[in-house]
Amino acid sequence: xxxxxxxxxxxxxxxxxxxxxxxxxxxxxxxxxxxxxxxxxxxxxxxxxxxxxxxxxxxxxxxxxxxxxxxxxxxxxxxxxxxxxxxxxxxxxxxxxxxxxxxxxxxxxxxxxxxxxxxxxxxxxxxxxxxxxxxxxxxxxxxxxxxxxxxxxxxxxxxxxxxxxxxxxxxxxxxxxxxxxxxxxxxxxxxxxxxxxxxxxxxxxxxxxxxxxxxxxxxxxxxxxxxxxxxxxxxxxxxxxxxxxxxxxxxxxxxxxxxxxxxxxxxxxxxxxxxxxxxxxxxxxxxxxxxxxxxxxxxxxxxxxxxxxxxxxxxxxxxxxxxxxxxxxxxx
Ligand code: NAP
Ligand code: F7E
Numbered sequence: 001x002x003x004x005x006x007x008x009x010x011x012x013x014x015x016x017x018x019x020x021x022x023x024x025x026x027x028x029x030x031x032x033x034x035x036x037x038x039x040x041x042x043x044x045x046x047x048x049x050x051x052x053x054x055x056x057x058x059x060x061x062x063x064x065x066x067x068x069x070x071x072x073x074x075x076x077x078x079x080x081x082x083x084x085x086x087x088x089x090x091x092x093x094x095x096x097x098x099x100x101x102x103x104x105x106x107x108x109x110x111x112x113x114x115x116x117x118x119x120x121x122x123x124x125x126x127x128x129x130x131x132x133x134x135x136x137x138x139x140x141x142x143x144x145x146x147x148x149x150x151x152x153x154x155x156x157x158x159x160x161x162x163x164x165x166x167x168x169x170x171x172x173x174x175x176x177x178x179x180x181x182x183x184x185x186x187x188x189x190x191x192x193x194x195x196x197x198x199x200x201x202x203x204x205x206x207x208x209x210x211x212x213x214x215x216x217x218x219x220x221x222x223x224x225x226x227x228x229x230x231x232x233x234x235x236x237x238x239x240x241x242x243x244x245x246x247x248x249x250x251x252x253x254x255x256x257x258x259x260x261x262x263x264x265x266x267x268x269x270x271x272x273x274x275x276x277x278x279x280x281x282x283x284x285x286x287x288x289x290x291x292x293x294x295x296x297x298x299x300x301x302x303x304x305x306x307x308x309x310x311x312x313x314x315x316x317x318x319x320x321x322x323x324x325x326x327x328x329x330x331x332x
Contacts, residue, residue, distance in 0.1 A: 010075050012036040012062065012110065013083030014055070017186045018126070020047035022081055022229040027054055029233070034075045036060050036084065047186050062106030065113075072113040072121070079236050081124045082110045085156075088190055089130065092152035093282055103155035104162075111166045111174065122173040122236045125163040128156045129180040129221065129247070129288045139291035142178065142245050149283040164243070173241045177232055180247035180290040183310060184225040185317030192254055193222065193314060196261050201318035203272055204265040205326065210272050214279025216255040219287040223248040224305035224313075234299040247290020248303045260311045265319070 009026045013019040014035025026033045035048065038061040045052060058075060060067035062084050072080070085103040086092065092099040107125055114121045132140045133149035148154045160176045167174040187194040192213065202208035223246075231246040262269035295301045305313075 006030055006032045007079070008032045008034060008075060008077040009079045009081065010034045010036060010058070010072065010077040011081045011083060012060075013081075013085065013126070014057075015044045015047060016083060016087070017047065017184060017188065017225055018182075018229055018232075019081075019083050020186055021184070021226050022083070022232060023048055023055060024051060025229055025233055027051060031079075032056065034058050034077060036071055038062075062102050062109060065109050068109045069113045069116060072110075072117045076118065077121060079122045079124070080110065080114065081126075081232060081236075082107060083126045085126065086152070088188070089150050089152045090281060092150050092155070096151035099151050100155050100158075103152060104158035107159035108162050111162060111172075114172065114174075115166065115170055119170055119172050122241075123163070123166075123175070124232055124236055125159055125174065125176045126232075127160040127163075127176040127178045127243075128153070129178060129245075129290060130285060131157045131160060131178065132288060133285050135285075135287060138287065139247075139249070139289045140245065141291045142243055142294060149285050150281070153285075160243075167241055173236075175235050175241045176243040177235055178243065178245045178290075179228055179231075180221040180223065180245070180288055182223045182225040182228040183314065185314055186225070187314070193257060193311075194318075196254075196258055197311070197314035197318045199272075200261045200265055200267070200315050201322045204267065204319065205322050207322065207326075210274050211258075212274050212276040212279065213254065213258075214276065214281070215284055216258070216273070216275060217253055217286070218284060219251045219253045219289075221247045221249070221251050221288045221290045222257070222307060222310065223303045224310050227303045227305055231295060231299060231301045234301055238298070242298070244295045244299065245290050245292050246295055246301070247292045248307065249290065249292060250307055251287060251289040252307055257311060260308055261315050264312050264315045
């Protein structure tokens with residue numbers, strides 16, 4: 001292949017929140033983008049539907065080593081972004097073995113494919129602030145000891161360390177991005193931010209009366225997913241493979257998120273939010289706050305979207321979507 005041909009990037013988890021934003025970014029940067037998709041009985045490409053003609057899809061599943069090796073061998077990417085995971089924390093208590101298989105061992109399967117096919121492929125692992133769990137210090141940095149509080153967090157710790165281990169054992173360009181919570185209008189409806197903004201829109205439009213939530217005191221360092229995928233790309237453009245914390249540097253409670261979201265449509269959150277112990281977790285991560293100084297200095301990365309702007313953007317998107325759906329149902 002000619003040296004001036006486009007660079008090829010493979011994204012596992014392209015149908016997810018981050019995968020969809022990263023695919024857009026890589027297309028804009030001139031890459032040929034290959035998305036790994038697993039077999040499902042119905043299509044799951046809603047988040048990338050608008051760019052699907054410009055993408056290449058390759059069938060594989062992180063639980064199946066042969067399919068992963070074949071996918072990497074067929075595509076021969078220059079860069080791999082391993083975003084695929086069972087990523088919902090409560091499900092990880094209900095399905096701990098499955099979560100370990102995908103979210104932990106899936107990383108090794110990807111790394112093995114790189115090692116066997118072409119060790120010069122650059123590899124990004126989607127690590128998580130959930131690894132800090134019961135935090136040992138605040139704010140959390142790349143050097144903060146890990147203390148995960150869920151099977152998901154434990155699986156991510158495995159993925160983090162196996163990535164470092166392959167880097168050190170095989171001299172591979174394998175990096176781990178420790179990303180704090182990042183949200184968007186494309187966030188899954190089960191995560192607390194989207195659950196809130198979706199409910200705010202529905203309550204405002206008279207489609208729902210209340211919002212049942214778990215721990216309102218939990219504090220998270222929330223940023224905008226579009227800002228965060230840029231950091232993922234920047235990590236693979238460096239000369240040396242290094243791990244980075246990516247965060248907003250602010251922490252806010254679930255309660256505060258509710259207040260801003262309801263206020264944005266002129267409602268008082270206290271009239272609608274009901275605490276339901278059903279949503280409490282067996283072990284909670286009470287507080288996360290990241291220090292992304294290293295990313296600022298070495299990647300030149302800064303978060304560009306404020307917390308309030310993020311909340312309002314998500315509420316606005318859910319309002320638009322529900323209004324459009326209502327208009328369609330009223331016509332028919
Ligand atoms: P997401 O929306 O839940 O997307 C997960 C993706 O993984 C989906 O495309 C899903 O495909 C795919 N997947 C799941 N199991 C698979 C399997 N066995 N084989 C192949 N693909 C599989 O997650 P996200 O929010 O975009 O997060 C991206 C990554 O960053 C995840 O690894 C997550 O754990 C990590 N992370 C996320 C955050 C955050 O705040 N968003 C923070 C830190 C780290 P289907 O569409 O077929 O289900
Ligand atoms: O919960 C509390 C809940 O599910 C945030 C994933 O992307 O980020 C995400 O994990 C907080 C928790 O995200 C409800 O107890 C209260 O303290 O939105 P979440 P998460 O668990 O922080 C990390 C960085 C990842 O890597 C993960 O993949 O909100 N909370 N009431 C609730 N949470 C949910 N889901 N639903 C509630 O009703």
